[in-house]
Amino acid sequence: MVKKLKIGVLASGNGSNLQAIIDRILRGDLPAEVVCVITNRSDAFALERANNHGITAFYLNHRDFSGRAAYDAALVAALKGEGVELVVLAGFMRIITRVFLDAFPQAVMNIHPALLPSFPGLHAQQQALDYGAKVTGCTVHFVDEGTDTGPIIAQAAIPILPDDTVETLSQRIHLQEHLLYPEAVKLYAEGRLRVEGRRVVVSGIHTSPQSSLLNPSA
Amino acid sequence: MVKKLKIGVLASGNGSNLQAIIDRILRGDLPAEVVCVITNRSDAFALERANNHGITAFYLNHRDFSGRAAYDAALVAALKGEGVELVVLAGFMRIITRVFLDAFPQAVMNIHPALLPSFPGLHAQQQALDYGAKVTGCTVHFVDEGTDTGPIIAQAAIPILPDDTVETLSQRIHLQEHLLYPEAVKLYAEGRLRVEGRRVVVSGIHTSPQSSLLNPSA
Numbered sequence: 001m002v003k004k005l006k007i008g009v010l011a012s013g014n015g016s017n018l019q020a021i022i023d024r025i026l027r028g029d030l031p032a033e034v035v036c037v038i039t040n041r042s043d044a045f046a047l048e049r050a051n052n053h054g055i056t057a058f059y060l061n062h063r064d065f066s067g068r069a070a071y072d073a074a075l076v077a078a079l080k081g082e083g084v085e086l087v088v089l090a091g092f093m094r095i096i097t098r099v100f101l102d103a104f105p106q107a108v109m110n111i112h113p114a115l116l117p118s119f120p121g122l123h124a125q126q127q128a129l130d131y132g133a134k135v136t137g138c139t140v141h142f143v144d145e146g147t148d149t150g151p152i153i154a155q156a157a158i159p160i161l162p163d164d165t166v167e168t169l170s171q172r173i174h175l176q177e178h179l180l181y182p183e184a185v186k187l188y189a190e191g192r193l194r195v196e197g198r199r200v201v202v203s204g205i206h207t208s209p210q211s212s213l214l215n216p217s218a
Numbered sequence: 219m220v221k222k223l224k225i226g227v228l229a230s231g232n233g234s235n236l237q238a239i240i241d242r243i244l245r246g247d248l249p250a251e252v253v254c255v256i257t258n259r260s261d262a263f264a265l266e267r268a269n270n271h272g273i274t275a276f277y278l279n280h281r282d283f284s285g286r287a288a289y290d291a292a293l294v295a296a297l298k299g300e301g302v303e304l305v306v307l308a309g310f311m312r313i314i315t316r317v318f319l320d321a322f323p324q325a326v327m328n329i330h331p332a333l334l335p336s337f338p339g340l341h342a343q344q345q346a347l348d349y350g351a352k353v354t355g356c357t358v359h360f361v362d363e364g365t366d367t368g369p370i371i372a373q374a375a376i377p378i379l380p381d382d383t384v385e386t387l388s389q390r391i392h393l394q395e396h397l398l399y400p401e402a403v404k405l406y407a408e409g410r411l412r413v414e415g416r417r418v419v420v421s422g423i424h425t426s427p428q429s430s431l432l433n434p435s436a
Contacts, residue, residue, distance in 0.1 A: 115353055115375075118336045132417035135333055135355060135373040155353040157333075157375030162420060199350035202380060 005032040005189040008084035010075070010092040011039050015046025017090040017111060020178035021185055022053055030182055032189045036082040038075060040094055056082060062094065072100040079104075086188055088181075089143065096143055106195055108143040109188070111181050113173045115139060115155055120148035125169045134160050136169070138177050140184035142195065151200045153184045153193060223250040223407040226302035228293070228310040229257050233264025235308040235329060238396035239403055240271055248400055250407045254300040256293060258312055274300060280312065290318040297322075304406055306399075307361065314361055324413050326361040327406070329399050331391045333357060333373055338366035343387045352378050354387070356395050358402035360413065369418045371402045371411060 009018045018037060024030040037050035038058045050057035058078055065071040076099065079087060089096075089110040101108060114124035115137040121127075128136040137157040144150035156176045160169060187193050187202055194201045227236045236255060242248040255268035256276040268275035276296055283289040294317065297305060307314075307328040319326060332342035333355040339345075346354040355375040362368035374394045378387060405411050405420055412419045 115333060115336065116351075117349060118333065130416065131335060132370050132415075133334075133373065134357075134370055135375050137353060137375070139352075152350050152352055155351065157353050157355070197350075198348065 003031070005185075006035045006083045006085045007032050007088055007185065008079040008082060008086070009034055009037045009046070009050075009088045009090050010094075011037060011044055011046035011090045012041050012093040013044055013046065013091045015044065015049050015090055016174060017177055017181050018046050018088075019049050021088065021090075021182050022049070022055075024182035024186070030186045030189060032086075032185060035084060036079065038078060040092070046090065068095065068097050069099045072097045076100055076103040086185070088185060090181075096145075098145060101143065101145065106142055109153065109181075109184065110141060110143050110148075110150070111177055111184075112139045112141065112148045113170065113177070115157060116141065116148055116152060123166075125166045125173065128160060129164065129166065129169065136160055136173070138173050138180055140180055142200070151195050151198055153187065153200050153202075154180055156180045221249070223403075224253045224301045224303045225250050225306055225403065226297040226300060226304070227252055227255045227264070227268075227306045227308050228312075229255060229262055229264035229308045230259050230311040231262055231264065231309050233262065233267050233308055234392060235395055235399050236264050236306075237267050239306065239308075239400050240267070240273075242400035242404070248404045248407060250304075250403060253302060254297065256296060258310070264308065286313065286315050287317045290315045294318055294321040304403070306403060308399075316363060319361065319363065324360055327371065327399075327402065328359060328361050328366075328368070329395050329402075330357045330359065330366050331388065331395070333375060334359065334366055334370060341384075343384050343391065346378060347382065347384065347387065354378055354391070356391050356398055358398055360418070369413050369416055371405065371418050371420075372398050374398045 011018055022034055025032055034055050036056040037046055038060055039046055040060060040062050042059050047057045060074060062071045065074060087104050087108045096108060112124060114128060116139040119127040135157050137155055139155045140153045142150040158172055158176055192203045229236055240252055243250055252273050254274040255264055256278055257264055258278060258280050260277045265275045278292060280289045283292060305322050305326045314326060330342060332346060334357040337345040353375050355373055357373045358371045360368040376390055376394055410421045
């Protein structure tokens with residue numbers, strides 16, 4: 001029997017990517033277990049999702065701590081207490097400090113709603129629309145101390161359609177995120193990711209050399 | 219009968235994108251005519267391609283001119299002399315000056331081997347590999363005074379494969395360029411492009427909302 005990877009998820013809101021990972025595990029297609037969910041907001045729907053699946057869930061208010069490092073130390077203690085091996089950020093609206101990264105070296109993942117290095121930081125969908133890009137996407141990466149600068153694990157491209165608004169574009173990006181994030185976590189759980197400098201080498205991958213003409217298609 | 223758009227192509231080397239545009243015209247699928255090809259190198263293969271198709275071809279040595287503006291004024295004179303309406307850069311390794319852009323307002327196109335705004339400038343494929351990107355692509359844009367910063371007409375995404383080198387990746391990007399560039403020129407020839415600020419609005423486009431999970435695919 002395959003050993004299950006113990007995952008801790010940090011969220012601030014809806015937690016739809018948390019749900020996508022839970023669903024993939026329930027399908028028996030991801031050798032992992034979400035052992036705890038922590039939010040920094042008491043009203044985060046992610047807490048309810050965790051409860052629905054009998055997953056331990058904490059609410060840790062960052063305002064109860066003296067600073068970022070103190071808050072992160074508490075997060076680390078809680079996660080380590082549950083035996084967490086991989087930390088998955090799912091809409092967690094806090095900067096991660098060195099304290100946290102040192103406790104989970106190359107074991108903190110995030111997903112960003114753009115094809116990095118394009119459109120890092122907040123409001124990535126609005127940035128892409130304002131720039132007039134015709135293709136954007138989403139990126140799963142290991143977290144480092146920069147803003148969306150860590151080594152890239154996986155990316156998916158998404159066309160920007162003529163009538164797209166932030167809302168319609170975000171919806172389509174979310175659909176891809178819900179495929180891409182569980183897939184990236186699965187690669188990690190299967191021990192297939194190796195970081196070499198800036199590059200994440202995926203072993204045993206069989207990618208067909210097809211490419212797709214996303215825009216324009218008449 | 220549809221009026222044919224008169225195109226001038228500037229190249230410095232192989233001119234494979236010139237060939238792709240010529241081929242699309244010969245297929246009867248692009249209401250345009252390449253009326254002249256100008257290179258800044260006497261040994262550019264693009265000259266031979268032009269000759270093969272009976273297209274007027276010039277070699278203009280930038281070293282024969284006192285500076286960029288003087289060279290560009292000569293290019294403009296040659297292009298205007300042939301009645302050129304749209305200038306297509308096809309591997310033209312020279313910076314385009316204000317003199318040139320003023321003569322052809324929003325009528326100079328370029329193609330870049332990355333999904334802008336990622337990886338602008340030289341060696342875009344190497345930049346993408348060095349960054350560890352999993353998806354890159356190509357971008358057709360109107361030329362402005364910046365480096366690869368002009369309004370984007372069309373983009374196509376291309377996965378970066380585990381064993382890709384600059385050579386293999388460049389080859390796959392070229393294949394997409396040869397589809398995307400003629401398509402963008404066609405949109406222009408059909409009068410379907412309108413620039414609004416940074417955004418290029420394409421009229422009459424019918425893009426299906428499909429998106430593709432390019433990486434990873436197990």
